[in-house]
Amino acid sequence: MTGSASQIALRVVEAKQVTGKVRALTLQADKGDLPGFDAGAHIEVTLPDGDTRPYSLIDWDGNAAAPATYRLGVLLEDDSRGGSRFMHHLREGQVVSASAPRNSFALAQGDAPALLVAGGIGVTPLISMAAALQKGGVPYRFVYAARNADAMAFRAELESRHGAALQLHFDDQAGGPLLLAPLMKNAAPGTHLYVCGPRPMIEAAREAALSAGFSADRIHFELFEQVAAQESDQPFEVELASNGQVFTIPPGKTIIEVLEGEGIDLMYDCQRGDCGICQTDVLEGEPDHRDVVLSQAERDSGKVMQICVSRAKSARLKLDL
Numbered sequence: 001m002t003g004s005a006s007q008i009a010l011r012v013v014e015a016k017q018v019t020g021k022v023r024a025l026t027l028q029a030d031k032g033d034l035p036g037f038d039a040g041a042h043i044e045v046t047l048p049d050g051d052t053r054p055y056s057l058i059d060w061d062g063n064a065a066a067p068a069t070y071r072l073g074v075l076l077e078d079d080s081r082g083g084s085r086f087m088h089h090l091r092e093g094q095v096v097s098a099s100a101p102r103n104s105f106a107l108a109q110g111d112a113p114a115l116l117v118a119g120g121i122g123v124t125p126l127i128s129m130a131a132a133l134q135k136g137g138v139p140y141r142f143v144y145a146a147r148n149a150d151a152m153a154f155r156a157e158l159e160s161r162h163g164a165a166l167q168l169h170f171d172d173q174a175g176g177p178l179l180l181a182p183l184m185k186n187a188a189p190g191t192h193l194y195v196c197g198p199r200p201m202i203e204a205a206r207e208a209a210l211s212a213g214f215s216a217d218r219i220h221f222e223l224f225e226q227v228a229a230q231e232s233d234q235p236f237e238v239e240l241a242s243n244g245q246v247f248t249i250p251p252g253k254t255i256i257e258v259l260e261g262e263g264i265d266l267m268y269d270c271q272r273g274d275c276g277i278c279q280t281d282v283l284e285g286e287p288d289h290r291d292v293v294l295s296q297a298e299r300d301s302g303k304v305m306q307i308c309v310s311r312a313k314s315a316r317l318k319l320d321l
Contacts, residue, residue: 006099006100007046007097007098007099007100008029008034008035008043008097008098008099008100009029009030009031009095009096009097010027010028010029010030010070010095010096010097010098011027011028011029011030011093011094011095012025012026012027012090012091012092012093012094012095012096013026013027013028013069013092014026014092015090015091015092018073018153018154019150019151019152019153020150020151021075021076021151022073022074022075022076022121022153023073023074023076023087023088024071024072024073024074024153024154025071025072025073025074025087025090026069026070026071027069027070027071027072027096027098028068028069028070030095033066034067034068034069034070035100035101036064036065036066036067036101037057037059037064037067037101037103038064038101038103038106038107038132039059039062039064039106039107039125039128039129039131039132040056040103040104040105040106040107040125040128040129040194040222041056041057041064041101041102041103041105041106041125041128042054042055042056042057042101042102042103042105042125043055043057043070043072043098043099043100043101043102044098044099044102045083045087045096045097045098046096046097046098047082047083047086048086049082051082051083052099053083053084053087054270055072055073055074055087055124056072056073056124056125056128056196056222057070057071057072057101057124057125057128058071058072058073058124058127058128059071059127059128059131059132060127060131060157060161061131061135062128062131062132062134062135062136064128072087072124073121073123073124073153073154074087074088074121075120075121076088102269104222104269104270104274104275104277105125105194105196105220105221105222107129107132107133107194108192108220109138109190109191109192109218111138112138112190112191112192112218113138113139113140113141113187113188113190113191113192114129114133114138114139114140114141114191114192114193114194115140115141115143115183115184115187115191115192115193115194116129116130116140116141116142116143116194117143117145117178117180117183117193117194117195117196117197117201117205118142118143118144118145118195118196118197119145119146119178119195119196119197119198119201120145120146120147120151120197120198121153121197122195122196122197122198122201122222123144123153123154123158123196124196125196125222126142126144126194126196127154127158129194130142130158130161130162130165131161134161134162134165139188140165141165141167141187142158142162142165142166142167143166143167143169143178143183144158144166144167144168144169145168145169145170145171145177145178145197145201146168146169146170146171147170147171147172148170148171148172148173149170149173152168152170155168177201178201180201180204180205180208181208181211181212183208184205184208184209184211184212184214185212187212187214190218191214191218192218192219192220193205193209193214193218193219193220193221194220194221195219195220195221195222196221196222196223199223199292202221202223202274202292203292205219205221206219206221206292206295207295207296210295216295221274221292222270222274223270223272223273223274223292233251233252233311234251235248235249235250235251236248236249236311236312236314236315236316236317237249237315237316237317238255238258238259238312238316238317238318238319239284239316239317239318239319240264240319240321241283241318241319241320241321242321246316247259247262249311249312254271254307254308254309255307255308255310255311255319256268256271256278256307256308259307259321264321266278266307266321268307268308270308271308271309272308272309273290273291273292273293273306273308273309273310274291274292274293275293276293276306278306278307278308279293279304279305279306280304280305280306280307280319280320280321281303281304281319281320282302282303282304282305282317282318282319282320283318283319283320284316284317284318285312285314285315285316285317285318286302286312286313286314286317287299287302287305287310287311287312287313287317288310288311288312288313289305289306289310290306290309290310290311291305291306291308291309291310293306294306305317305319307319
């Protein structure tokens with residue numbers, strides 16, 4: 001894996017409900033100063049069972065180099081496996097352990113225009129991006145979609161800070177989800193796209209951007225969900241091309257989890273299928289793609305896969321590991 005970040009003790013100094021399902025948390029260092037971060041960064045909070053969950057850092061002012069506090073927005077998920085429930089039950093004075101900030105979703109366009117597209121709680125990293133772009137005088141458009149007005153967290157502050165640069169979309173008022181193709185077609189030349197939200201939005205935005213002529217290096221995204229196991233999942237084998245070793249990947253375990261457990265050194269980061277760091281060449285077999293990184297053409301080729309989330313349709317995969 002990419003190098004493990006040191007742990008920080010964070011004390012909750014404010015916890016408030018901002019919508020029926022979104023809780024805003026403000027955290028400060030229990031001792032010492034907080035590390036700075038760049039727009040798009042996240043921390044990974046350690047749960048009581050030792051597992052971790054990533055949460056994007058919210059910076060409203062573009063002044064995250066020396067922050068006094070970290071601010072998070074946490075959605076209470078209906079099918080939560082413990083992370084969002086734990087975070088929603090935190091109260092002022094409690095202390096949690098978290099990683100130092102990490103960033104696999106950084107601003108990359110320089111002075112080129114930016115199109116920020118948020119779905120639901122995916123707005124959190126884009127708040128920081130919009131603040132950084134505004135402070136730097138870089139042209140940007142910020143589009144934020146939610147099911148309805150009651151589900152839209154941080155609306156009032158976003159409206160006051162971003163004015164005409166902000167476009168709000170409510171599914172119930174518009175009669176359906178945000179139309180992505182017109183956004184991409186109307187984007188200024190050279191625009192970089194940043195998308196964060198549910199998997200269907202990310203996949204649709206990526207395909208719409210590619211169809212509108214965006215190059216792949218101008219499309220950036222982060223997925224705000226863990227890939228859930230499917231009832232139909234079956235065990236399969238993975239063969240390592242380098243030494244012929246074969247490992248069985250059972251349901252409920254990823255390729256990375258099994259190989260790491262056997263002492264195989266791997267490069268990876270997000271473990272959600274959205275950063276691309278674990279991409280691996282497939283030499284034999286048919287992958288079952290569950291990432292949001294690969295284009296449809298790359299998926300259809302069957303030549304590469306993201307081993308943090310994807311599985312196999314064939315009984316065995318031979319990987320270039």
